[in-house]
Amino acid sequence: MAGQNTYRYVVYDVLTTMQSAFPDADINANHILYWARTVENLIRKRHLNKLESGAYLSQFANVPVLKDGIRHYIELPSAIYDLAFEKGIKYITHQRSTSIAFTHTLFQPTSQSESFRLYYSPYEVPSPSNPYFYRVNSRIYFLGVENIKLPTVEMGLYTAIDPRSSQVNLDDTINLNEDQVAQLRIELLNMGRYMLMIPSERDMEGADTRTEGSPGVSRSTITSNNRNQQPQEEQIETTPE
């Protein structure tokens, strides 16, 4: 929740505008709501690529740590944006002792293929005080914490929003900063305009029903480059006997 604007305002603003321009368009609030949610994700990710602010950060405390053999891992509690260098995961921390700050031990991002190198550097070797994580689909694996008890971790994630219109109430606030709502509106109108402005002559129409004077579906002929080289058909001259 970044602003105060609700989906009701944006959805019905766009719907009313479209209905006034295209009265026969079979389009409803659920449709626009779905568009709004998908475009929201786009704007949010674009914003995060430029500016990593805390506005879109979601905090998950006490995410349970699971074990796969000796490897510790967690399941991502929510879908996140796939940003460069795992920046969709803003931070993962674990609390080594109740006496220290919860942000004390941060996990560093790495990848499975690059992690072996860390073990050869005394300054980078994974350990409980210098742990790492890497992502495999929805799982986040940890390095350096294999030999300690790690029941939970805390995470800060740039979460993607669920675009399904069935899962959001029209009176929920839009997950954008207020200044981005105007951009959302423009994107929605563009989407609607693109869909509804498909020229009528592109409509599926049987060739036999094409009326005189209507442009109809343009049918550009495909001409072979070799056509001119092909021998001309001989004209058969018929002479009356």
Add this chain to the structure above:
Amino acid sequence: MPILASNIFSLVRSALDAEGSEYYTDQQDLIPAINSGQSFLIYLINAQLGAKKFAEEYYRELIKSRVWQSSIYSRVDVTLPATSPLEKVWSILSITVEPELNIPFVAANVIGGLSVERPDLLYVKDGYACGRLTMEEWVENAGNPFMEGYTAEPNTLNKDYAYLTHVSYANTSPAIPFASPNEIEIRPPVPSSPVVIAFVKLPTPVQLASDNLDFPESMTDLLVKATLREIAFKQGDRTTISSLSTQDMMAMLKNTL
């Protein structure tokens, strides 16, 4: 303001060349003629209703809003109203579910779980409008989250209701007990719930000269011409009344419909 039948009769009599002769009587001539004229207008307006060009304000005397309790299958039979005098549904204008009523709704216990009209309830405000679907749309839309009548996610936060027009679900083999012969179905389902239906009622036939016609006063002359046209049938061909009344009526209908 409805039209008094006797008012039409006096206007019809003045156009007929039989003053003081008692040649045309109410029971034998005028009442059957006015009812035939009314039926003729109903037939013409039917096309208007089908084309969704119905001018609500023009036929305000015929528009009613009543509350029904849906059946356990989320269906409503509007052919058996409980109100008196009987209000036969001519055409449905809107169906609203989850309405705010004058008193809290308590489902009545109906044998077989059938729908029933609830004259004890009044529609106050709000609710969700139901879109009207064709039989094909009814089936196709069930899985389309962007269309009315979507039901694949029953717990959706944004319900978009739809209704399917009159269908008989009654059958003989296997017989469905208590099935009504003519039901509207609403989806997502609203079983045994209040359903507000705004409809155009069929005009009540005139039985006495003191009865009212359920048309607005502005249609008085149209009804006079329609009645005269019916009476002219008795007068044989080539009467002035027949041609003039038909001509006038058609000119008025052209502007009305």
